[in-house]
Amino acid sequence: MTADQLPAPAPAASRAGAGADPADAAGPDGRVPLHRPGLEPPALAAGTVPGHVACVMDGNGRWANARGLPRTEGHRVGEATMMDVIAGAVEIGVEELSVYAFSTENWRRSPAEVRFLMGFTRTVLRAQTDDLLEWGVRVRWVGREPRLWKSVLSEVRRSERITAGNERMVLNMCLNYGGRAEIADAARAIALDVEAGRLKASAVNDKTVQRYLYAPTMRDVDLFIRTGGEQRTSNFLMWSSAYAELYFSDLPWPEFDRTELWRACQAYAHRDRRFGGAVDAVAGQ
Numbered sequence: 615m616t617a618d619q620l621p622a623p624a625p626a627a628s629r630a631g632a633g634a635d636p637a638d639a640a641g642p643d644g645r646v647p648l649h650r651p652g653l654e655p656p657a658l659a660a661g662t663v664p665g666h667v668a669c670v671m672d673g674n675g676r677w678a679n680a681r682g683l684p685r686t687e688g689h690r691v692g693e694a695t696m697m698d699v700i701a702g703a704v705e706i707g708v709e710e711l712s713v714y715a716f717s718t719e720n721w722r723r724s725p726a727e728v729r730f731l732m733g734f735t736r737t738v739l740r741a742q743t744d745d746l747l748e749w750g751v752r753v754r755w756v757g758r759e760p761r762l763w764k765s766v767l768s769e770v771r772r773s774e775r776i777t778a779g780n781e782r783m784v785l786n787m788c789l790n791y792g793g794r795a796e797i798a799d800a801a802r803a804i805a806l807d808v809e810a811g812r813l814k815a816s817a818v819n820d821k822t823v824q825r826y827l828y829a830p831t832m833r834d835v836d837l838f839i840r841t842g843g844e845q846r847t848s849n850f851l852m853w854s855s856a857y858a859e860l861y862f863s864d865l866p867w868p869e870f871d872r873t874e875l876w877r878a879c880q881a882y883a884h885r886d887r888r889f890g891g892a893v894d895a896v897a898g899q
Contacts, residue, residue, distance in 0.1 A: 646697035648704065648749050655706040655876050662883035664836035666710040667703060667875070668851050668858065671696065673842025673866025686730045691868040693738050697745070700785060702872025704749055706879055710784045710833055712756070714850050718792030721761065732763045735789065739769040743776055750782025756829045757791035758799070786829060793852030800826035827853060834858070837882045839875070841867045859885045 678688030753773040807813040838858040861878045
């Protein structure tokens with residue numbers, strides 16, 4: 615189900631939709647509030663709120679270029695969107711949120727854009743950690759250490775330490791992350807432990823692999839959202855998203871907000887999740 619197949623949530627969004635102003639998410643001081651006046655999340659039946667939502671935040675560059683702006687400006691605007699979506703996830707009761715902040719493939723972008731993204735990520739973490747702490751959000755870095763700027767790694771580790779006691783929601787900041795890389799790294803670690811005699815090859819199963827992933831306690835993704843009009847998963851959380859419900863929005867990330875997240879959660883609440891099972895619905899049987 616895509617965004618155009620579900621009625622808009624109630625109350626109607628003040629910002630959702632093409633052409634909306636991303637700055638509306640922030641208050642006069644430039645900060646995004648946890649609760650936006652006049653907006654309430656939809657009331658979903660017990661058990662229908664996705665426990666883990668993953669977001670591919672796509673479309674920043676195209677949004678900026680369409681307005682005659684450099685791609686980097688789209689990333690700047692996307693910061694307010696990310697904070698608004700985090701706040702909306704907290705409000706509706708999501709327990710874990712994963713955002714694809716920088717992939718292992720993003721190193722192929724221009725050196726100028728890579729430098730901007732690394733520096734900008736460091737700045738965002740420094741600026742937003744206090745709000746995340748106040749909102750009850752625990753930050754967790756997920757990704758590979760090699761090539762990641764030491765200053766960025768230091769900043770995300772600082773955010774992890776500061777928010778370590780929070781229990782309202784886990785925010786997985788996926789930096790220098792790739793799904794294939796994660797599985798390959800897990801397989802390599804398992805092979806080394808088998809070679810060293812710490813693990814029996816015959817005992818390796820899916821639970822074993824889970825223990826060797828970057829974030830072993832990460833729960834399975836329930837709802838996988840991609841913005842920007844593309845319909846692919848782009849190597850994000852491949853293991854954890856094996857049975858995720860997919861939701862694609864035509865809105866570029868800077869025009870997405872908490873109300874669009876809530877709309878995706880409404881769509882999820884109407885999905886029939888069978889996890890490989892099926893019921894014979896032949897009439898009269």
